[in-house]
Amino acid sequence: MKRKAIALGVASIAATAMFFFSKPQSGFIDPSDSEMVAKGKNIYAAHCAACHGANLEGQPEWRKRLPNGRLPAPPHDGSGHTWHHPDAVLVDIVKNSLVPGRTAPDGYQSDMPAYANVLSDTDIAAVLAYIKSTWPPEALAMQKELSLRR
Template sequence: MILALALTACDSSPQDPASALETLSGPAVERSHDPELVVLGESVYREHCAQCHGDRGQGDPNWRQRDAEGMFPPPPLNGTGHAWHHSKQWLKQMILNGSAPGKGKMPGWRGQLSDREIDAVIEWFQSRWPNPVYAAWYQNQQRNRGLR
């Protein structure tokens, strides 16, 4: 299963927003992304995020290794990194506040991006996650009730 998830996570094409996904917890998940938010999110992403996270959300190839300054480079947001391990609320807080001191160079976007723009960016990159990654994220959210 891990191998299948890893192999499908390499696909960076957007997924059909109406795809029904099966999770290990049983019921199918109807995958639905607000088209308006996705369009806005792509625009905000391209203007504010792509310079670090890559034009397709691919992140830095060495995102797991500290750089010469001891910081972690920008991770992928396309489903091949660790973003799918976190709730939307956690992702939103990361965007608002930036990286923890000594961890990375991501700036906080508080006061520069609206809540709607931040929600839209998250909606955009989640819409690009392969179905198995989205299903794993959904299952984590059900299990952890969004506390991560």
């Protein structure tokens, strides 16, 4: 019993150390996985399309501030700016909304909800794979380069 407790304690310390001292995950969510894209399309339809458009077109005049000072939801197709951001930033935005000083300018307010308690990391990756599957090859290549930089 004592050996089990010691082994469990050592394993717990090792897992904690790996979590705190490992390099942050970076990488590229590849939109070539058709199953992931199909899953992402369904999740997008259920959670994102109401604001960002059924065809990823965004809200009208998405660059013009609303009366409350906030910006409408941008498009996620190639006409928008989503592809200008690495995957780590896009995942952060989906999970935590736009956070001033981190993923948005200081003082910025957004209507974008946080999905950390709604969607799993796998779900978020699937949505991003779906979105990215619609981009022109040049935009996808540029976004991939951004995502793979350390």
